[in-house]
Amino acid sequence: MEKDTSLVLATEKYGCGESWRYLVKDGAMERKRDGSEGGTRGSSVVGVFKSVFLPQGYPESVSDDYLQYQFWDTVQAFSSSLSGTLATQASLKGVGVGNQEATVAAATVTWLLRDGTGMLGRILFAWRKGSKLDSEAKKWRLFADVLNDIAMFMEILAPNFPACFTLIVCTAGIFKSIVGVAGGATRAALTVHQARRDNMADISAKDGSQETLVNLAGLLISLVLIPLVTDNPLLTLSLFLLFTILHLYANYKAVRSVVMETFNEARLSIVLHQYLRDGRILSPVEANQREPVFLEFRKTVPVKLGVRLKEVVQSPEELNLALKNNNMPFLLSVKNGCVCVCLGPEASVGDEIRAVCQAVCLSSSLHPEAPLTGASQQPLIQKRQSHWEMVCDSHKLMDQIFNPFLKGVEAAGWQINRTLLDWDEWRVEWKAKSS
Incomplete structure (x- = not known):
């Protein structure tokens, strides 16, 4: 076997992945990869996937619990997307889509009332509970997903109660607005925990890409589901319960996988x-x-x-x-x-x-x-x-x-330079104990 006598000029590495050497051979400089497996980030199918959907520098640039959390978060987003499709179909049916006797004005009023009450709910919830979402991010994240399932269940049942339809969808709209505040805020809190190189924006952007991909997959499956569940309320409810169970289980596993190093x-x-x-x-x-x-x-x-x-x-x-x-x-x-x-x-x-x-x-x-x-x-x-x-x-x-x-x-590895303790803003200076 011929021995490699090339002179190594330099070595380089992309994160913890591929390692390369620059050699001098026959008077010319060559670049040669160490080992025979893998490829440069972006030069293979796996590399392109990582580049598009994972933060730069993964896994060193994120917390150790990132991959497990994102896996369960993807599962819950997929099941939530399918449940949302069933709820949307029921809502559209309730406002009169497909009913020749329904008027555009009545449907518009119902939709506006739902959105209006949702906006008020969003403001009130942020006012009352906004400061709690950092210190108890895991609890409120799970709470938001449970409330989201309740809201979708109400939307599915609403067409069966035409006299109370507007009240039911407005209540569901309030619940969903709370979900939007609690879910978005706690997602931001978890992103702060996951970012290990001040790369919150990159992690948030890649998380959005992952969710978009999952929603696209849910959309494609929904195209198959909708013709099956139309005019079949029993099948609609059965599939919704199945997706809800999967959604809640995945959410529980997701928040359980988070390992915060700061004290609440x-x-x-x-x-x-x-x-x-x-x-x-x-x-x-x-x-x-x-x-x-x-x-x-x-x-x-x-x-x-x-x-x-x-x-x-x-x-x-x-x-x-x-x-x-x-x-x-x-x-x-x-x-x-x-x-x-x-x-x-x-x-x-x-x-x-x-x-x-x-x-x-x-x-x-x-x-x-x-x-x-x-x-x-x-x-x-x-x-x-x-x-x-x-x-x-x-x-x-x-x-x-x-x-x-x-x-x-x-x-033991706890961070003591900052905390997530839920302090209010009052600060008091008092005089020393009197004699």
């Missing part, structure tokens, strides 16, 4: 409780697997962050109690069944994490059925007659555990 209240609470039980710090993967993805409408002792001073203390005496054993730039109290946290303007991200840890400990200690316990199964904060005594005990507990806890979570 749920993830921080999960990691803190594990640390208090046995001293172990959960990794982002472990904590995300335990994080609830369904909205919880009842909390025994909810936590309110960044509140006004009057929600924490109502008198100078209570301010002195809030400052007892407290040299941190935040105040805590238990008022009206809530743990309230008032934040100072000089508070750092570490202070914010500590404040939420302390609030979570207080909330758990006040739980009537599952109080906060340590490795010895003894309560870490004893229940007392005065909530202020429990607040004081919580300061002492944080003084003991917080610094090693913070070092541990950073070593």
Whole structure:
């Protein structure tokens, strides 16, 4: 076998893919690929597909959970596209398409009312819940898809109730407007998580390309489905239920596959409780697997962050109690069944994490059925007659555990330079404890 005596002038690489060498052979420079498999991005069918539908620099330019999330997101988008076709066909039938007695004016009024109520719903939902969509992106993403299926189910049933048709489609329009806000906002939040090279725009654009391809495939299949389901409500409903089940399952798997490395209240609470039980710090993967993805409408002792001073203390005496054993730039109290946290303007991200840890400990200690316990199964904060005594005990507990806890979570791979904790905008400067 003849030995290659060519001189290597340089090597180059495209991301983690192909590697090439520049050689000098017979006085000329040649470019030769290392190995025999693959091809340059864009020079083969697979390469073209990656170039069109995946972000530049994939997989280094995105988070580790990107591919799994996008797979399930594609499945849910495909099933949603087919369900949407069935709902649209039912809506058109309901407004009179194909009915010679129906008037254009009546159909137009119904459509305008549906769109108008949807616009109002969009504005109101963004006003009431817009700040929650970052901190609980997974919950609201799943909520949006469930609500979307409910809206489409209402549209399919609406033609069977002609007297209430306008009311039903307007209600469905409100639901879909909420879906648009919640789905779009949480998609943006997940894009921030996936972008590892400040490439949010590229990831968002490629995500749009993937969704367009899926919708095109759904459109082609819909051309076959529509003649089959026309004038066959039982088949329409059966197919809709089938696509809905697939849609909800794919959405659940999609949000479960997301591994956020930043703390929200749920993830921080999960990691803190594990640390208090046995001293172990959960990794982002472990904590995300335990994080609830369904909205919880009842909390025994909810936590309110960044509140006004009057929600924490109502008198100078209570301010002195809030400052007892407290040299941190935040105040805590238990008022009206809530743990309230008032934040100072000089508070750092570490202070914010500590404040939420302390609030979570207080909330758990006040739980009537599952109080906060340590490795010895003894309560870490004893229940007392005065909530202020429990607040004081919580300061002492944080003084003991917080610094090693913070070092541990950073070593485990959590980001502590920023958080997704749901702080309101109130910031208060208070005078020191009076003598």
